[in-house]
Amino acid sequence: MNIVVCVKQIPDPAAPQSLDASFNLDRSGKLILDEADTYGVEMALQLVDKAGSGEVTVVSMGSGTDLAGVRNALAMGAAKAVIVSDESLRGTDALGTAKVLAKVIEGINPDLVLCATESSDGYTGTTPVQLAELLSLPSITFAKAITVDGETLKVERQTESGYDEVVSPLPALVSVTAGVVEPRYASFKGIMAAKSKPVETLSAAELGLEGVTGRAGARQEITAVVAAESREAGEKYVDEGDGAQKIVAFLESIKVL
Numbered sequence: 613m614n615i616v617v618c619v620k621q622i623p624d625p626a627a628p629q630s631l632d633a634s635f636n637l638d639r640s641g642k643l644i645l646d647e648a649d650t651y652g653v654e655m656a657l658q659l660v661d662k663a664g665s666g667e668v669t670v671v672s673m674g675s676g677t678d679l680a681g682v683r684n685a686l687a688m689g690a691a692k693a694v695i696v697s698d699e700s701l702r703g704t705d706a707l708g709t710a711k712v713l714a715k716v717i718e719g720i721n722p723d724l725v726l727c728a729t730e731s732s733d734g735y736t737g738t739t740p741v742q743l744a745e746l747l748s749l750p751s752i753t754f755a756k757a758i759t760v761d762g763e764t765l766k767v768e769r770q771t772e773s774g775y776d777e778v779v780s781p782l783p784a785l786v787s788v789t790a791g792v793v794e795p796r797y798a799s800f801k802g803i804m805a806a807k808s809k810p811v812e813t814l815s816a817a818e819l820g821l822e823g824v825t826g827r828a829g830a831r832q833e834i835t836a837v838v839a840a841e842s843r844e845a846g847e848k849y850v851d852e853g854d855g856a857q858k859i860v861a862f863l864e865s866i867k868v869l
Contacts, residue, residue: 621681645681648728687798703827710742
């Protein structure tokens, strides 16, 4: 069973974040594998192990110079990686990202594509379903458990009231929720092996996507960024026997009562 996992390298959340002159997230510092993607990588590895054959390929769009995050996925057990790195990709929106990933995945022709529900630095949550549409694949979102029986995919889909049981033919695309599995730690052996695993780097031109991605192809534009207002101090009252009445009055003023 061959599985593609879409992953993203993001700036280390522990470091201060900033925007560049074009209001894009500054990615010049240390990059790490998005924690949300580690669940997809682990789920893919477990499914391949159960199938008894196949491999996991990670696909990413971003920096081709700092590959620490991608190497982490390889150290976990993925067999190879494909990363699309090109200056012209700066400013690409969610749909443009889906177009890039779709072009790469079409060339791999996997049995299953796994994604996180959303990236930790973007939070649009739209790329997985856009990707499924571009690939003409069934899309199942918010998966909390995945099993494969022959050519049939069975998914427990997380909902507000519990979960749905969804059945789909393969190939398909599934977005997994955080906590669906416990991601393994990369062993020393895995880290050393990752250094020799193949990482293919592609450009937008090689995918035939010049002018389709980047700011030129984006359907949205950030024109300004304003800092959030600081929280103001709340009102303080000294209880002089009328504390309960003041609480009730406050709750009525915000229409809780």
